[in-house]
Amino acid sequence: MDGGKTMYYSAGNYEAFAHPQKPSYADKKSAYIIGDGLAGLTAAFFLVRDAQVKGSHIHILEKDPLGGGACDGYFDPKMGYIMRGGREMDNHFEVMWDVYRDVPTLDNPDVSVLDEYYWLNKKDPNYSLCRATINRGESANTGLDFTLDKKAQRELLKLFLTTDEDLAYKKISDVFTSHFFKSNFWLYWQTMFAFQETSSALEMKLYLQRYVHHIDGLPDFSALRFTRYNQYESMILPLEKYLKDHGVDFQYGVEVKDVVFDTTNLDHKVATKLVVSKDDNLEEISLVEDDLVFITNGSCVDSSCYGDQNHAPDLSKIKEGHGSSFDMWKRIASQTKDNTFGHPEVFCSNIKGTNWMSATIDCDDELVPYIKKICKRDPHSGKVVTGGIITAKDSWDNWRCSWTINRQGQFKNQPKDRTLVWFYSLHTDVPGNYIKKKMKECTGKEIAMEWMYLIGVPEDKIEELASKHVNVTTAYMPYIDAFFEPRGEGDRPYVVPKGAVNFAFLGQFAEIKHDTIFTTEYSMRTGMEAVYNLMNVDRGVPEVWGSRYDVRELLRATYYALDRKKITEAKMNPVEKAILKKALKLVKNTEIEKLLKESKLI
Ligand SMILES: Cc1cc2nc3c(=O)[nH]c(=O)nc-3n(C[C@H](O)[C@H](O)[C@H](O)COP(=O)(O)OP(=O)(O)OC[C@H]3O[C@@H](n4cnc5c(N)ncnc54)[C@H](O)[C@@H]3O)c2cc1C
Numbered sequence: 001m002d003g004g005k006t007m008y009y010s011a012g013n014y015e016a017f018a019h020p021q022k023p024s025y026a027d028k029k030s031a032y033i034i035g036d037g038l039a040g041l042t043a044a045f046f047l048v049r050d051a052q053v054k055g056s057h058i059h060i061l062e063k064d065p066l067g068g069g070a071c072d073g074y075f076d077p078k079m080g081y082i083m084r085g086g087r088e089m090d091n092h093f094e095v096m097w098d099v100y101r102d103v104p105t106l107d108n109p110d111v112s113v114l115d116e117y118y119w120l121n122k123k124d125p126n127y128s129l130c131r132a133t134i135n136r137g138e139s140a141n142t143g144l145d146f147t148l149d150k151k152a153q154r155e156l157l158k159l160f161l162t163t164d165e166d167l168a169y170k171k172i173s174d175v176f177t178s179h180f181f182k183s184n185f186w187l188y189w190q191t192m193f194a195f196q197e198t199s200s201a202l203e204m205k206l207y208l209q210r211y212v213h214h215i216d217g218l219p220d221f222s223a224l225r226f227t228r229y230n231q232y233e234s235m236i237l238p239l240e241k242y243l244k245d246h247g248v249d250f251q252y253g254v255e256v257k258d259v260v261f262d263t264t265n266l267d268h269k270v271a272t273k274l275v276v277s278k279d280d281n282l283e284e285i286s287l288v289e290d291d292l293v294f295i296t297n298g299s300c301v302d303s304s305c306y307g308d309q310n311h312a313p314d315l316s317k318i319k320e321g322h323g324s325s326f327d328m329w330k331r332i333a334s335q336t337k338d339n340t341f342g343h344p345e346v347f348c349s350n351i352k353g354t355n356w357m358s359a360t361i362d363c364d365d366e367l368v369p370y371i372k373k374i375c376k377r378d379p380h381s382g383k384v385v386t387g388g389i390i391t392a393k394d395s396w397d398n399w400r401c402s403w404t405i406n407r408q409g410q411f412k413n414q415p416k417d418r419t420l421v422w423f424y425s426l427h428t429d430v431p432g433n434y435i436k437k438k439m440k441e442c443t444g445k446e447i448a449m450e451w452m453y454l455i456g457v458p459e460d461k462i463e464e465l466a467s468k469h470v471n472v473t474t475a476y477m478p479y480i481d482a483f484f485e486p487r488g489e490g491d492r493p494y495v496v497p498k499g500a501v502n503f504a505f506l507g508q509f510a511e512i513k514h515d516t517i518f519t520t521e522y523s524m525r526t527g528m529e530a531v532y533n534l535m536n537v538d539r540g541v542p543e544v545w546g547s548r549y550d551v552r553e554l555l556r557a558t559y560y561a562l563d564r565k566k567i568t569e570a571k572m573n574p575v576e577k578a579i580l581k582k583a584l585k586l587v588k589n590t591e592i593e594k595l596l597k598e599s600k601l602i
Contacts, residue, residue, distance in 0.1 A: 007529060009542070010542065019050075019539075020050050020051075020537050021538065022052040023051060023537065026052045026053050026054075026535070028290050029291075030057035030058070030290065031047055031058045031293070032059050032287070032291065032293050033060045033294040034259075034274075034296055035061075035296030035506065037296055038070075038239075038527075039296050039510075039526050040062075040294060041236070041527070042099060042523070043294045043527035044060060044248050044527075045099050045243065046528050046531035047531050048243065050532070050535075054247065055248045058249065059248075059249045060248065060249065060251065062252050063255035064252065065252050068231075068236040069296075070084065070085065071232055071236050072084055075413070079308040080308065080471045082306070083358075084301060086226075086231070086404060086406055088224045089226065089520060089521075090214070090519075092545035093519070094525075094544070095524045095525045095528045100114040101115075102242075104242070105238055106233075106238050113235065117225065120227075121226070126224050126384050127220050127222040127384070127387045128221045128387035128388045128390070129375060129376045130374050131219060132187065132392070133374060133392050133394075133455070134392075136453065136456040137456025138456070140393050142184050142188075144216075145219070145563040146183060146184050147183045147184040148563075150570075150571050151179040152179040152180040152183050152185070153562070155177065155179070159175050159208065162205060164205075168489065169486045171199065172196075172197055172199050172201050191389060193207060194426065194480070194481060194484075195481075195484060199485070200486045203516070203517065206516050209514075210514065210544065213553045215560045215561065221388030229407075229412055231520075254278050255276065255278075256295075257277055258328060258331045259295060260272050260274075260275065261336065263336045267499045269336065269497070269501060270289055271503040273286055273287060289502050292503065292504075292534050292535075294531075295329075295332065296325065296506045297325065297342065297344070297506070297510065298326055299323070299325040299507065299508070300480050300481075300482060301479075302326060302479050303319075303322075303478050304477050306475055307444055308443075308474070309444040310444070311444075312440070313440070313475070313476040315440065315476060320478075321345060321349050322348070326344050329342070330345070340490075340497035340498050341497060341505075342491055342493035343490070343491045346491045347483060347485045347509060348479055348482055350485060353481070354480065354484070356425060356477060357439050357440060357476045358425075358475050358477070359472055359474040361421040361451060361472050362419075362421075362470060363418065363448075365417055370455050374456075375387070375405065379408050380417075384406075385408065386403075386404045386405045386406075395454055397430075399426075399433075400427045401424070402425075403423040403455075404421070405419060405420070405422070423447065428440040433453060433454065434450050434459075435447075435449055435450045443472075444471070445467065447474060448472045452465060483518060484518070493509075493511060494511045496529075496530065496533040496534065504526075506527055510526045512526060525544075551595060552599065558599070559599050562601075568602065584602065
């Protein structure tokens with residue numbers, strides 16, 4: 001491989017503000033990027049900005065007619081507004097902000113996407129005034145407490161401290177008992193991050209560690225930030241424009257069926273050919289070692305099925321274990337004897353456990369009073385509305401629904417008198433509270449009726465409002481939680497697997513340490529690491545925010561996990577009390593005592 005240092009991590013301004021020098025070999029490189037999601041776009045960005053490869057040498061191959069992948073948001077003239085998801089984001093998405101500080105907004109080329117986001121969230125910070133409802137739209141008054149009893153607190157601490165290796169193939173239900181599942185903590189956690197009880201305990205631990213600094217912002221979402229519009233308009237389009245302005249070649253409607261490798265020498269694996277399907281024709285693209293290939297292996301929105309106001313999604317074409325991204329990955333994985341290309345079947349073979357469903361409910365002003373009553377804000381103010389999801393606790397044993405309204409209009413061209421609600425359910429296979437059908441079999445109208453019932457619309461008005469005052473699109477996503485499937489070492493390929501010469505894996509199913517999947521940041525980080533590795537870019541990749549190593553954050557988190565009580569007030573038996581007393585005596589007049597006081601633990 002061409003010279004330079006191998007990729008390394010750094011923290012702090014010195015590396016963050018420096019510009020790497022152009023690698024001497026940059027001009028002879030070209031790149032094929034499979035997938036126009038955030039991961040692929042980020043790889044293209046770092047190739048252009050930091051590796052300084054010519055834009056015209058970079059080709060993004062996307063199977064869909066539109067880019068953005070999971071980060072969607074568009075208006076379909078036949079169906080209506082479609083957003084499969086909405087993104088809760090963090091100030092410590094280090095790679096994301098490294099990218100967006102240099103990407104101009106579409107509205108003002110002098111303002112970066114980061115600045116727009118920063119100013120907006122300063123002026124209009126996010127927080128929720130009602131996190132959960134019960135009894136059809138009454139506040140569940142969950143407050144700020146986690147209601148973890150002593151047993152549940154211990155289980156949580158134990159998980160926090162367990163090694164990755166010991167959590168291999170364990171489910172969340174393997175490490176917690178019913179005490180934990182009854183707590184507010186689980187309600188907040190599950191609905192915010194879309195974990196299921198059968199999801200990976202390892203993944204949950206990684207989340208706990210990664211966001212330990214946000215624990216106090218968990219109950220009311222004051223930890224979160226959102227973009228002005230849906231993320232397709234606020235994030236994908238500006239990034240695509242930046243890349244197009246730099247000459248990057250975007251090819252839509254091109255499905256990559258296979259990447260062919262020469263793996264005869266396991267220490268020198270080379271991608272030699274792409275097999276692509278374009279306009280129903282199979283074509284081959286030959287590669288040399290200077291052609292880099294970036295592969296998004298697996299996608300959480302693979303095989304999504306859409307429904308509309310009057311139609312349930314057609315699920316008949318879903319084939320468990322299959323989908324464009326997983327099929328491609330399976331073909332790739334079968335080509336090396338040393339298992340370094342991962343095990344796609346671990347993630348895509350359990351649709352029952354990995355699916356859930358969302359809906360975009362486009363409503364007129366008849367629904368506004370019911371919305372206002374719950375979230376205590378006006379959806380037409382242009383500011384934060386619900387401030388994060390509101391979970392309908394009464395639906396816990398049914399669809400397990402939550403809904404949210406982000407700043408309106410969510411779309412730049414959205415009519416002023418329309419409000420877009422994003423609604424989602426973790427259980428698609430059981431009857432609803434009002435609509436006694438499985439969610440996955442429901443039309444958009446029926447889903448809107450269920451939502452209206454849960455927010456307290458009088459029953460005699462539901463039919464009329466759902467028929468004449470809303471338009472709904474729905475998305476069934478069979479693999480949306482696929483990355484949460486219990487897994488072990490080697491199931492996800494490393495971004496640059498051992499021996500890889502000219503290729504890297506990207507996205508939610510590529511392995512990087514410490515960061516958490518199901519985030520924009522994770523995908524973007526794989527894009528940066530892939531480019532810095534393959535191009536030997538001589539600048540540090542920002543390390544994943546390390547609050548788990550910050551004793552101040554850990555003590556603060558303990559205070560909140562105890563529902564804002566001093567350690568001396570926690571329930572303890574006489575022996576524990578005696579030990580604590582002795583420990584506090586030992587730390588008297590030390591920095592430790594100071595820290596304990598600052599975190600309010602004593
Ligand atoms: C409902 C939902 C809610 C979310 N909530 C949050 C959140 O709150 N916070 C947060 O940070 N993140 C959230 N995310 C996650 C975030 O949006 C994704 O992790 C990220 O956008 C994934 O980007 P990616 O590039 O890795 O993959 P994708 O976006 O899946 O992109 C993969 C691309 O590859 C294409 N492709 C697949 N196979 C092939 C092939 N064979 N040939 C050519 N092209 C192919 C696909 O069409 C797609 O465009 C959410 C996502 C969803 C869907």
